[in-house]
Amino acid sequence: MDDRFLEEIAADSGTPVYVYYEDRIIRNYRVFRDAFAGRYPKTKILYAYKANTSLALCALLKKEGAGADTVSGGEIETALKIGLAGKDIIYSSNSKTVEELRLAVDSGVTVNVDSLEELEQLELVAAKRKKTTSISFRINPGIDPKTHPKIATGLKSSKFGLHIVGGSALEAYRRAKEMKHLEIAGIHTHIGSQITDASPFVEAADKLMEFAALLKKELEMRLDYVDLGGGLGIPYHNEKAVTPDELAQAVVSVVTEWTKSLGYEPELWLEPGRYIVANAGLLLSRVQTVKTTPCKKIINLDAGFNTLIRPAMYDAYHRITVVGKTGETASEKYDVAGSVCESGDIFAKDRELPKTEAGDLIVIHDAGAYGYAMASRYNSRPMPPEVLIRKNGTYENIRERETMKDLYRGQKIPKDLL
Template identity: 35%
Template structure:
């Protein structure tokens, strides 16, 4: 059973100053997890994790990860700007984007970050708008389906990302002729895998590709980026990944494929988001309404604007009714928000302890792709973000939005000057 990293007593104190809903993150858990990842790949002297900024774009979180030796994987102008403000630059920046505007390539070049090209046609585009750097990476899409054992994990052939193998060969030749000296390879073939096989299987695909590219193009391949895809057990009965087993699996593949090819100095990179942060974030909300019609409903002061994964694609997030952790789960509820959309539900037909008005509900595993995917539909305002620090204190790391924030982009509109805040 999943257990919150905050207690009911802590929440009672926290909400005296910061009302629900809010996202709260566990600094101790984040740091310990980053250290486990680093230990799992310590066999590779050049290993580096580039945290996927899109997962949790908060400067306080990014600073913690920077202190733990992580870089930043950015995919937009504002993510580059945020990372630069924190102090990431040069080899600490990986810029992985697609359908990329010219100004974003220019910014990445100005920061001397490593550009991870998503498409063959981007070679000429990048050269035209920002110039070709000496170090560059290219994203590979093998097409078809991606399998682990007998299970189909994902369908790269339907994904919009990456070069074909033929384009990788030709692209490396072209880039080499344009002055590139250091090459990298990147691929992302499956999302949120709860399998220790995924990374080693992906590694074999990329390691074998690296050997082939070196033979056919003479490119000096400096790093291989295994990207993200290591997932977390959202369901309480799922077995979690074992990062030490994963790291050892990649090591064995490295020694089987790259070392015999004279490529034992290649660095391994990762760009994890969900694995790094998801379990260390909770959305905390209060039960404010109950409804008894064809089903039993509990209405929260949070909604899909605070966590859209369940509404977007039926994702499961475990829920703890605080103070009733040991109570019988003998009530069936739909847990809802207040949006004018019927899919605004955090849980459907969920068996939980009896919920009373005023109860705190902790929605688990929201530390990645939680707050970050928020929006303002129905004029709803984004919540605050809090950090539970290692010493037990709580720090506000993003204030809640106000109506003034919501209307700020209409500051040229005379009609709205009459609004009273």
């Protein structure tokens, strides 16, 4: 991605600001979809909203044909708002409120059930609404996805899903079969995020398909879909990452092999988030000062972990460049610091960059996923705006910068304190 538009966008919208590239999102989506659908025509892609729920991006992906993988009532509402039908939305969470279950039931959303207790609660909600709800169960396959521990979800010890080992997953299907208001549609797993190796996905696919075969044998059950979740990582730092094509080749061959013994072909559902939007977005931030201390040089930005939390939360690496200086040699070493009043708010340590000065514009790359979506107002800083560079070469503001009014909204000072 070149620096075109960035000075202009910063001048128009101020900094920090998130910038997304429409053509890149479309390209990523199509590469992912074609890799799987080209090998397994009964493929359905549900974009994982948690990666980035900006309405414009969700609408763009709907236009491309993506359904929605949601993890809260808010995300269900977002998917409905952009016009998705309930049948194209799946709702997963380890802890769903009754209000969220009601919303899912009323909107015809497929509920991905996480526990036996939740199964009972959902049956009750559906019965009260006199509706039939389509369900799957989230399976915990007990697999090490070889990623950061905070985003590993398929481990035996994680809080997610029902376990095959010990029999609770089979018991869940057995009980669900008896329930009047629930219709068993599928099986689901999501083993983690930022996974760059195909082998954990292959292992998960194998375990899920083996379990689908067990469901057929034990309960004469036929599933409409097998959902393998999301998790495909991107190379943030030139590391080797499995491509959608390589991943699809490995996973689809396992699924196809199992369909022979199953005797039927379920749909294959996938929930990519990061892969679709991560490298299609960047965070633009202005250098406020460059400080020299006895041990280092520090670039102080107007963004912080309130804007992009990944480096502080996961020690994540993001490529950093300086607008207008990409051709220059990286001659200096800097710590790139955020503006939050905490020592942990550092975007990069000892990063080699061209000589950088106050007023320069810094690009933090690959920030399209889990960037804005995880941002906060910590330190009383209003949320940043978002801009979409359209495929026709124009750009549009897709979210306004918040003002202090937004921070005060809904707050009250008791009369005696005024």
